[in-house]
Amino acid sequence: MVNRNQIAIQKIADDEVKSAIFSALEMINAKELMVKEGMTVLLKPNLLSAKKPEQAATTHPKVVQAVIQWVKQFNPAKIYVCDSSGGGFKPKTTENAIKVSGLLAVCDEEGEDVICVPFEATEREIYKVDNPLELDEFPSSRLLKEADLIINLPKIKTHGQCTLTCCIKNMFGTILRTNKAKAHAQFPTIDRFTSALTDIYSVSNPQLTVIDGYLGMEGNGPGSGDPVKLDLILAGYDGIALDTTVCKIIEIPVDDVKYLAFGEKKGLGTTDLSKIEFLGEKIENVKRKFKLPSGRQAISARMPKKIADYISNTVFKADIGFNAEKCILCGTCWENCPVNAIDPPGVRKKGNTPVWDKKKCITCFCCHELCPENAVTLKIPVARNAIFSWFGVVVIGFLAVLGTTIGLLVKFL
Numbered sequence: 001m002v003n004r005n006q007i008a009i010q011k012i013a014d015d016e017v018k019s020a021i022f023s024a025l026e027m028i029n030a031k032e033l034m035v036k037e038g039m040t041v042l043l044k045p046n047l048l049s050a051k052k053p054e055q056a057a058t059t060h061p062k063v064v065q066a067v068i069q070w071v072k073q074f075n076p077a078k079i080y081v082c083d084s085s086g087g088g089f090k091p092k093t094t095e096n097a098i099k100v101s102g103l104l105a106v107c108d109e110e111g112e113d114v115i116c117v118p119f120e121a122t123e124r125e126i127y128k129v130d131n132p133l134e135l136d137e138f139p140s141s142r143l144l145k146e147a148d149l150i151i152n153l154p155k156i157k158t159h160g161q162c163t164l165t166c167c168i169k170n171m172f173g174t175i176l177r178t179n180k181a182k183a184h185a186q187f188p189t190i191d192r193f194t195s196a197l198t199d200i201y202s203v204s205n206p207q208l209t210v211i212d213g214y215l216g217m218e219g220n221g222p223g224s225g226d227p228v229k230l231d232l233i234l235a236g237y238d239g240i241a242l243d244t245t246v247c248k249i250i251e252i253p254v255d256d257v258k259y260l261a262f263g264e265k266k267g268l269g270t271t272d273l274s275k276i277e278f279l280g281e282k283i284e285n286v287k288r289k290f291k292l293p294s295g296r297q298a299i300s301a302r303m304p305k306k307i308a309d310y311i312s313n314t315v316f317k318a319d320i321g322f323n324a325e326k327c328i329l330c331g332t333c334w335e336n337c338p339v340n341a342i343d344p345p346g347v348r349k350k351g352n353t354p355v356w357d358k359k360k361c362i363t364c365f366c367c368h369e370l371c372p373e374n375a376v377t378l379k380i381p382v383a384r385n386a387i388f389s390w391f392g393v394v395v396i397g398f399l400a401v402l403g404t405t406i407g408l409l410v411k412f413l
């Protein structure tokens with residue numbers, strides 16, 4: 001049995017990342033999680049975008065490789081290294097990030113049982129959130145359910161919206177790439193967005209976390225800040241306590257990181273570090289104050305939940321289309337649509353395309369990501385959606401009343 005209240009803080013000496021990680025995992029007795037041979041282990045690094053390791057935006061390949069080597073000691077059947085990058089609708093975004101970040105190279109080096117693949121390229125499952133704060137359910141990779149063990153591999157970075165991205169925020173990567181923008185639109189305030197982050201984290205609730213503090217990022221994180229050679233590894237089980245510890249180390253106020261209080265309320269862990277048994281270095285000895293982002297990004301205006309939900313589900317709803325030239329009617333899209341919103345054409349012949357049901361579609365974009373021929377097209381007709389929604393009717397009505405009132409005032413005054 002592991003002790004969930006233990007956190008190891010280990011300095012990295014002379015770039016010996018592997019020995020630091022092995023030592024941290026030894027301190028917290030993490031081998032107790034490797035309960036049998038032949039396990040399927042899922043590693044979740046931070047693969048924000050296609051940036052090189054020295055840019056400090058992604059989990060360092062030395063960290064990922066050391067954790068793979070640690071897991072391999074216990075004869076697993078498969079080790080998956082997966083994430084879904086940011087980047088909206090651009091094709092191959094995560095694939096590019098996997099290559100440029102150096103993760104593909106280290107996974108290839110570690111053998112054929114180590115598979116580095118975007119979450120988008122894996123099979124899907126719809127996950128229901130227990131006692132949701134904001135998000136009831138979301139589609140993600142079936143691997144979250146099938147893995148015997150999930151190891152979170154976040155990186156210490158400042159974040160424009162959330163102040164810190166580390167353990168809890170890293171699992172936002174289980175929201176598939178093209179759904180990320182929608183999630184932001186659906187949860188437009190910082191309180192709602194960070195509540196949704198804790199809902200997302202609760203679904204995978206990684207059993208083990210190894211934090212990459214080898215090279216952190218300060219200033220305008222998570223993508224464009226300055227690298228900081230912190231030379232630290234943290235390992236533990238409680239993501240909330242680990243993030244709280246990171247706040248103390250990089251000297252940012254815990255209260256600024258809203259998802260910690262929400263996560264604690266949800267029962268995911270504790271922000272009370274007096275309950276934690278620290279092993280290795282003391283927080284005081286490894287502190288290094290991080291510069292915060294220069295201007296916190298405003299998520300958007302505050303608005304009531306019902307209105308924000310309505311706008312995100314109507315105004316920001318994408319149209320799915322099919323390119324008749326490219327489509328080979330392979331069936332991947334209708335076989336994988338989680339809500340049966342796609343049917344095959346009545347007659348299966350070249351030039352005919354699948355049939356999309358807008359009402360059923362939950363815009364998970366699985367069809368777009370899985371189509372082998374890039375034949376599924378996406379478009380968000382914001383103006384048209386707005387005009388043909390109640391939101392548009394209200395706005396147009398308001399403008400008409402306003403115009404009429406101004407006209408009358410001009411005439412009679």
Ligand code: SF4
Nearest residue numbers: 327328330331333371
């Ligand atoms: S997955 Fe792509 S190629 Fe296959 S039927 Fe759907 S649109 Fe056509």
Ligand code: SF4
Nearest residue numbers: 337361362364365367
């Ligand atoms: S049709 Fe809609 S619900 Fe179905 S796979 Fe495509 S985006 Fe997802």
